[in-house]
Amino acid sequence: MTNATSIASGNPSEEDRILDALVIGAGFAGLYQLYCLRERLGLSVQVLEAGAGVGGTWYWNRYPGARCDSESHSYCYSFSEELTREWQWSERYPGPAEILRYLNHVADRFDLKRDIRFNTRVTAAHYDQERNIWHVSTGSGDQLKARFLITAVGCLSSANVPKLPGLASFEGDWYHTGQWPHAGVDFSGKRVGQVGTGSTGIQAAPVIAETADHLTVFQRTANYSVPARNAPLTAEFQQYVKDNAAQIRELTRTNTNGHPFHISERLVSDTTPQERLALYEAAWERGGLQFRATFQDLLIDKTANDTAAQFIKNKIRSIVKDSATAAILADIDHPYAAKRPPIDTDYFETFNRDNVALVDLRATPIEEITPRGVRTSDKEYPLDIIVFATGFDAMTGPLLGIDIRGRNGLRLADAWQAGPRNYLGLQVAGFPNLFTITGPGSPSVLCNMPVAIEQHAEWITDCIAHMHNHDLQRIEPNPEAMDAWVEQVNAAADATLLPQATHSWYLGEHVPGKPRVFMPYAGGMLHYRRICDKVAANNYEGFELSK
Ligand SMILES: Cc1cc2nc3c(=O)[nH]c(=O)nc-3n(C[C@H](O)[C@H](O)[C@H](O)COP(=O)(O)OP(=O)(O)OC[C@H]3O[C@@H](n4cnc5c(N)ncnc54)[C@H](O)[C@@H]3O)c2cc1C
Secondary structure (H helix, E strand, C coil): CCCCCCCCCCCCCCCEEEEEEEECCCCHHHHHHHHHHHHHCCCCCEEEEECCCCCCCCHHHHHHCCCCCCCCCCCCCCHHHHHHHHHHEEEEEHHHHHHHHHHHHHHHHCCCHHHHECCCCEEEEEEEEECCCEEHHHHHHHHCEEEEEEEEECCCCCCCCCCCHHHHHHEEEEEHHHHCCCCCCCCCEEEEEEEEEHHHHHHHHHHHHHHEEEEEEEECCCCCEEEECCCEEEEHHHHHHHHHHHHHHHHHHHHCCCCCCCCCCCHHHHHHHHHHHHHHHHHHHCCHHHHHHHCCCCCHHHHHCCCCCHHHHHHCCCCCHCCHHHHHCCCCCCCCCCCCCCCCCHHHHCCCCCCCCECCCCCCEEHHHHCEEEEEECCCCCCCCEEEECCCCCHHHHEEEECCEEEHEEEEEHHCCCCCECCCCCCCCCCCCCEEECCCCCCHCCHHHHHHHHHHHHHHHHHHHHHHCCCCCCCEEEEHHHHHHHHHHHHHCCCHHHHHHHCCCCHCCCCCCCCCCCCCCCCCCHHHHHHHHHHCCCCCCEEEEEE
């Protein structure tokens, strides 16, 4: 439990004040961290946010077809019963507009915006060893100081635009899905090229195809996808969510992935081929990420995984009418769910439209962007608009985008030259009083993220309360604990099929020059939560706390 005593410091009107905490980012994580520190501990806190509003991911990703793929009744906070009771989701997987309404409602309900500075990008954060404070600089030249610095910068907030030769010469318009214009983009009458077929590209293509004159999808990596089966929530389901809020919360907090469903204990080898087919068919009809939960061993046993992979490949071949196109779409080179498993609304069906074409970039790679369009090794595709659904410099990108320097001027970029190293995904040795919410080395993107975010924000809050109660001013991990944790993160990944994916952003592979390291902790959210709780109960073992 979080300590509720106020530990506010200083006079807020002081000119050169030292805040108790600075939080970077006002998405799910930053909002809740602000709430915890201010409302539970009474700290002086300022949130700095690059965008003009709250929402993070949902502020930036307004591309056509954008939706969450966690189910709405779990893609939300669970810390306030009143909040859960008063909010009603309309769909199984809401889009940005509804999620933004929700996050604005949260920010207004708990009066959070008064402590958020919008349109403020943090450019640098330097630790002052003598005074034990962080000096934070912003793009507009402001300087702020705080005892604790907490990054809530998101895992997927640094857009990855591929460095294609000639892009600057393109005479049409181009967009990255993660920086989508708020006014929207009109595709009518346009020839559109979409580069990228991950979760985002799979959501966007069917919606773009509805209004574009023509859509060309450029595919480097073929991908699995399962129907989302999005639909308005029935009044019965909405009532079920209200009546069972406590049980749903308990379920999401006590399973391995933070989603509101049980993962079957059944092994693939426990079933006959006919039983398996029936189970996969039922999961396909139910739709969504639950497909992954059909068997316990899908992510750890390649033979088991092959059965799911084969099922989906057969579905692709049965949906897509043109057999050559189907073959390219089903030519998937990685185990099912070894990359973030997309869910879709009519993605494969989209390739049956007359105005949609698929280009296999493995056979004919993009050579350059020309003033007229995209030129592959085969030919030039004239285009009016290019949409880059090419994802993000995931997990480390937003952190390394800030000039973070710890003790003795140690740059985070140097400390992480060979890949991210930290303890519990929460702290890096040499960077005292810096916490990273859902940093690499924590379950983060392998979990339903609001659950991972709440766990981190609460752990950090408890830690700071503990420090106050014991008159401690400084915390950082000891290097041995950090090394041991990095080994655990690697071992957890190696026990699964996850590192077998190609071009996986979990491994940083799609960003040129990025070290190939499996970044999230794959040991499961429940196990991770227990480890974090045990560390705290054992007097924050592995951390050095000092006055
Ligand atoms: C299209 C899409 C769909 C997704 N769907 C799901 C889903 O269904 N389920 C799920 O669990 N997760 C999903 N995610 C992951 C999603 O990022 C998280 O669910 C969640 O929104 C993360 O919240 P956050 O606050 O940690 O980070 P974000 O929402 O990314 O917020 C980080 C904020 O930090 C700000 N920021 C970053 N750097 C700086 C800086 N230097 N200075 C100032 N501000 C800065 C950014 O502007 C941003 O507003 C999805 C992601 C994407 C891109």
